[in-house]
Amino acid sequence: MNLRILVAASSLLLSPLIVAFAQDSSGYSPEEFLSATAIREAQISPDGQRVAFTTQRSDFAKDRAEMALWRIDLTPGGRKIAAARLTTAPANYWSPRWSPDGRYLAFLSDRQPAATGQLFLLDQLGGEPRVVTDPGRFSQGIIGFDWVPDGSLVVAAAGTSRGTSDSAGKGFYGDATRYRESTPHTTFFRIDPTRQNPACDSLLTVPYTIEAFRLSPDGRLIGFGSGPPAGFGDNSGRYEIFVVARDGRSPPRQLTRNQVVEFGPTWSRDGSSLYVSGGVGEDAGPRGQETQGRIYRIGVTDARVERVGPSFGGSLSETAALPDGSLLTVGTLSTSSYVYRLDPATGGLRRLTSAKGSVRAISASRDGKRLSFVFSGPKAFPELFLAGGVEDIATASQVTEFNAALSARPAPAVETVRWPDAEGDTVEGVLYWPTARRGMKNLPLVVRIHGGPSATDLEELAGGWFGPPALLASRGYLVLEPNYRGSIGRGDEYMRKIAGFACSRPVKDILSGVDYLVGKGWADSTRLGVMGYSYGGVLTDCLLGRTTRFRAAASGAGVWNYTSRFGTSDNWMTYDYLYRGKAPWEDLQGIWGESAIGRAGSIRTPTLVLHGGADHRVPTSQSYELYRALLRLGVPSELVILPGEDHGFTKPSHMLTGLKAGLDWIDHYLLGTPRATGE
Secondary structure, X not given: OEXXXXXXXXXXXXXXXXXHHHOOOOOOOHHHHHOOOEEEEEEXXXXXXXEEEEEEEEEOOOOEEEEEXXXXXXXXXXXXXOOEEOOOOOOOEEEEEEOOOOOEEEEEEOOOOOOOOEEEEEEOOOOOOEEOOOOOOOOOOEEEEEEOOOOOOEEEEEEEOOOOHHHHHHHHHOOOOOOOOOOOEEEEEEEOOOOOOOOXXXXXXXXOEEEEEEEOOOOOEEEEEEEOOOOOOOOOOOOOEEEEEOOOOOOOEEOOOOOOEEEEEEEOOOOOEXXXXXXXXXXXXXXXXOOOOEEEEEEOOOOOEEEEOOOOOOEEEEEEEOOOOXXXXXXXXXXXXXXXXXXXXXXXXXXXXXXXXXXEXXXXXXXXXXXXXXXXXXXXXXXXXXXXXXXXXXXXXXXXXXXXXXXHOOOOOEEEEEEEOOOOOEEEEEEEOOOOOOOOOOEEEEEEEOOOOOOOOOOOOOOOOOOOHXXXXXXXXXXXXXXXXXXXXXXXXXXXXXXXXXXXXXXXXHHHHHHHHHHOOOEEEEEEEEEEXXXXXXXXXXXXXXXXXXXXXXEEOOOOOHHHHOOOOOOOHHHHHHOOOOOHHHOHHHHHHOOHHHHHHHOOOOEEEEEEOOOOOOOOHHHHHHHHHHHHHOOOEEEEEEOOOOOOOOOHHHHHHHHHHHHHHHHHHHHOOOOOOOO
């Protein structure tokens, strides 16, 4: 089914099912929702005859994420053959890359005999995936790889130690964890992956951590982006773009010197430029500035950095080069993302898709006559789509059906709503109606807040795992996802208005959205709940001390106290942005006032607190601080710590526990249902 027909037909096909489903109070189950298949990466082969992609789903029986690598073959007429699963071994799979002739598919995986990411090769003529790099030699894993243009070799990158400092330090400190400012190093290797037990010869070593790299079209240059060193330290301002000769005869040349976090890079077809997507810092701005996602062109010879498509009012990410020198990119505007064609010469952008929802993982064949992308929308869970070139992308065909059963279920009505805040801005949000109850009055309302904060909620069923809006709506709730000031998709100025007002402005935007829905008569003012994870947890915590309107709250991994978070988190960039580059001792009053803890004495809302026990991004101590305050204040509360989980949960059982705990808490206080624990 093509994309245009899919969106139109879904609403027609669902109508006769709505009445029947309205009688089913269960809606989606949490297990069903968390079992949806995500399509992580996709790549068209250079000749356009195959597409490879990776999937991930929760395996509750084995309590792990199940990943797999797949291939779809295309006939000359463009008709597809059913997707073939290429891997069955339990492991993680990522970075599928076709050889230039399309015969081999290389990828990274930690499947046996590897324990860290190693390079594997799969011959499309037959056979099992074969490990190429030695897990003993590359114990830290392979960072990335790329094929040379003639397909004879792969260039791979791996982190390496210099001298004897690491071994000497281990001998001195034993099993202690040692933090220090040090210079990381990455070594590039040349490998012939088609040979059994291939040699991995060192090409050159650079004094940087590599975020990503790509070989130039002639294979002579390596363009790479540096990233921050792993571990605990200052991870801001370390992202820059470099080029270095593959033969290592000259040192790397640094092309950028800015505060931009650059991702990529992608080479222009003529090899004269590198394209990167980036944000966070201004081109040469001070620490603590941030922008939406942008596309930059960097001249390889003159190191000139130029923003491409500067008039676009939303956020740009991802690039795929086309033969005529133009680029495919994904642009987020308002509450949807679309595929655009970007002309670097003029900066012009032409939107190629129109369906509301979310687009990601774009890829193009060498001649540009085969394109692929992943789409999910307000009537469909994520699937892979293929198109026969740029002009056919609006009628792209769906080629997978991993989530067909979920997409066939009667879905909530989804729409974008807008309301004024108290300071002259217009705020947007995505509204989910309980199935078959659109327009009904006095519905219980759950405000579900996105993280980031530089993110946005889109019109799609496949929302985040903590309080997925479609799941909440199927349980009878009206659900609002507010894109408060600080969100992307509305321009840099709108995004930057959160700087210095990390709590106060988003809280105003959220509460004015609640007022809007109550004023319409849709939301019952006596049955209001709020939940969010990460920065959504931050704002949930902020709301606790700034209003008593909510009957229940569920806060996941939120920062309660930004003064203590400064010294305990592995990430400083968001902190610098939210507080304009100031450390706590430089503006203690301002930072305290814009932290949730600053209004702790006013909290009255029953609150569930959820956190991973090994969170480095938002340290678990933040939730201990919040829970201690709730106990001190005598507020009904509960703290749930999931052992071993970092900021992103990995065990399906823990994700399910967190989701069920949040739903149980909200249901109890808004709907009056008994607690599942019997309390």
